[in-house]
Amino acid sequence: MVPNRPFRPTPTNAKGKLLEAAVQLVRGNGFAATSVDQLCAHAGVTKGAFFHHFASKEALGVAAADYWSECTGAFFAEAPFHHHADPVDRVLGYIDLRLALIGGPVESFSCVAGTMVQEAFRSSAAIRIACEASIIGNARALEADIAEAMVQRGVTGTTAESLSRHVQVVIQGAFVVAKTQEESAAPDMARDALRHLRRYFEFLFRVPQERSADQ
Amino acid sequence: MVPNRPFRPTPTNAKGKLLEAAVQLVRGNGFAATSVDQLCAHAGVTKGAFFHHFASKEALGVAAADYWSECTGAFFAEAPFHHHADPVDRVLGYIDLRLALIGGPVESFSCVAGTMVQEAFRSSAAIRIACEASIIGNARALEADIAEAMVQRGVTGTTAESLSRHVQVVIQGAFVVAKTQEESAAPDMARDALRHLRRYFEFLFRVPQERSADQ
DNA sequence: CCGACCATACCGACCGGTTGGTATGGCGCA
DNA sequence: TGCGCCATACCAACCGGTCGGTATGGTCGG
Numbered sequence: 001m002v003p004n005r006p007f008r009p010t011p012t013n014a015k016g017k018l019l020e021a022a023v024q025l026v027r028g029n030g031f032a033a034t035s036v037d038q039l040c041a042h043a044g045v046t047k048g049a050f051f052h053h054f055a056s057k058e059a060l061g062v063a064a065a066d067y068w069s070e071c072t073g074a075f076f077a078e079a080p081f082h083h084h085a086d087p088v089d090r091v092l093g094y095i096d097l098r099l100a101l102i103g104g105p106v107e108s109f110s111c112v113a114g115t116m117v118q119e120a121f122r123s124s125a126a127i128r129i130a131c132e133a134s135i136i137g138n139a140r141a142l143e144a145d146i147a148e149a150m151v152q153r154g155v156t157g158t159t160a161e162s163l164s165r166h167v168q169v170v171i172q173g174a175f176v177v178a179k180t181q182e183e184s185a186a187p188d189m190a191r192d193a194l195r196h197l198r199r200y201f202e203f204l205f206r207v208p209q210e211r212s213a214d215q
Numbered sequence: 216m217v218p219n220r221p222f223r224p225t226p227t228n229a230k231g232k233l234l235e236a237a238v239q240l241v242r243g244n245g246f247a248a249t250s251v252d253q254l255c256a257h258a259g260v261t262k263g264a265f266f267h268h269f270a271s272k273e274a275l276g277v278a279a280a281d282y283w284s285e286c287t288g289a290f291f292a293e294a295p296f297h298h299h300a301d302p303v304d305r306v307l308g309y310i311d312l313r314l315a316l317i318g319g320p321v322e323s324f325s326c327v328a329g330t331m332v333q334e335a336f337r338s339s340a341a342i343r344i345a346c347e348a349s350i351i352g353n354a355r356a357l358e359a360d361i362a363e364a365m366v367q368r369g370v371t372g373t374t375a376e377s378l379s380r381h382v383q384v385v386i387q388g389a390f391v392v393a394k395t396q397e398e399s400a401a402p403d404m405a406r407d408a409l410r411h412l413r414r415y416f417e418f419l420f421r422v423p424q425e426r427s428a429d430q
Numbered sequence: 431c432c433g434a435c436c437a438t439a440c441c442g443a444c445c446g447g448t449t450g451g452t453a454t455g456g457c458g459c460a
Numbered sequence: 461t462g463c464g465c466c467a468t469a470c471c472a473a474c475c476g477g478t479c480g481g482t483a484t485g486g487t488c489g490g
Contacts, residue, residue: 014440030334032247036476047477048441057476107337114391118333119245121321121394132395158414162407165392169408173388176329177380179336180347192377193384196415199373203418229466251450262451263467272450432490441482448475456467 015053017043022064028107031061031116031127058124061116065130068112069137076141087148088205094142095198098171099191106186110175111135135172139164153205163204170197230268232258237279243322246276246331246342273339276331280345283327284352291356302363303420309357310413313386314406321401325390326350350387354379368420378419385412 011017021043025034036057040050054060081093102109117131139161147160174193178186201207226232236258240249251272255265269275296308317324332346354376362375389408393401416422 169388
């Protein structure tokens with residue numbers, strides 16, 4: 001989720017640099033395959049600094065997921081799609097923003113939480129829960145807009161909670177499938193999935209055909 | 216994808232037992248966190264046997280993805296949903312089968328290829344390509360039915376290739392998000408996502424409301 | 431204004447255990 | 461006799477984590 005840097009300030013202290021290194025290295029190589037030494041080298045700090053700030057590698061994983069939650073939460077909270085008057089436009093605006101964020105190598109737009117939970121859901125409850133907070137938290141940020149849109153358009157047969165989670169499902173799945181592709185083809189494959197998600201919402205909210213093509 | 220055992224014969228030779236061990240352990244712990252020693256212990260063979268059959272751990276990963284492709288390919292090829300006369304019913308039947316396969320702990324219904332590609336897409340091109348073959352191959356198996364259904368219902372604005380891949384996107388995403396949940400809640404979360412996928416296809420293929428509720 | 435005292439941040443050598451991988455030898459079947 | 465199949469023994473590299481130590485800066489009583 002979210003491009004690699006722009007919206008995240010470059011950290012100056014060792015702890016921040018380690019969290020930033022974790023986000024970058026874990027997205028590319030996964031959690032287990034990223035060693036503490038690699039993290040330290042990439043952050044430009046020593047192992048002493050690492051274990052001064054984090055009790056264990058697992059604790060770093062939890063902190064990285066929390067850091068990720070904060071960064072993405074703040075980014076989406078400030079995004080301009082919230083200003084649309086129509087809640088349907090806000091929901092579609094969120095999807096369009098996610099679409100716009102996809103580009104470059106997969107590790108620059110994929111999700112740390114999704115990557116980590118795949119590896120650690122069984123071995124570390126703490127990491128699993130931190131990743132849940134990140135992903136489900138992201139879903140919840142969209143839930144009110146979806147609920148409002150459902151009422152306005154009279155959508156029944158599902159809930160805003162379920163739909164908001166489905167958005168995250170498609171995003172996470174898009175990242176997984178994009179990773180099966182070589183670098184140049186990956187972004188298109190991810191975007192393709194989000195366009196199907198958009199169309200699903202257009203069906204649900206009965207968006208007229210000409211309006212649905214404007215992205 | 217696909218439950219843990221039933222449709223896979225219990226292997227008798229060392230190679231088969233190692234592949235089976237790989238499927239089970241990688242789904243639970245990921246590829247990097249699964250050691251060769253663990254694999255051997257779980258398969259009941261020694262390290263000598265491992266490196267007799269596989270040149271490296273990476274080669275085992277590739278072989279496991281190929282093994283997975285064969286097993287799932289054969290399973291879905293023989294599934295009864297193919298017998299529906301209406302191509303729309305075949306497509307929805309596939310989704311319903313996938314729904315029915317979800318249950319128990321996540322590592323019993325999730326996908327080895329999706330799990331491995333998340334970790335190895337950057338470090339091992341061979342594994343990435345084997346996982347691509349598995350996931351995209353699974354998509355391709357549904358492509359003809361989707362194409363036929365699109366023609367029959369006059370669906371435009373997308374392609375059968377894109378739609379068949381989207382099915383895999385939702386399935387993979389459902390596994391990721393399910394892994395954020397504790398064991399008892401995971402299957403429901405995964406099923407919820409597939410129900411949205413089903414509804415998307417019902418919209419696309421203009422399935423009447425009463426028929427869409429029969430699952 | 432001072433120096434004793436202490437907390438925080440960080441350093442890098444080091445440890446025991448585990449890793450993926452190898453070398454070699456035996457054993458049953460053609 | 462040879463070859464596929466596998467077991468045992470072993471290795472160097474690397475792993476997460478520890479530990480003794482230093483540099484810095486704030487906060488006291490006097």
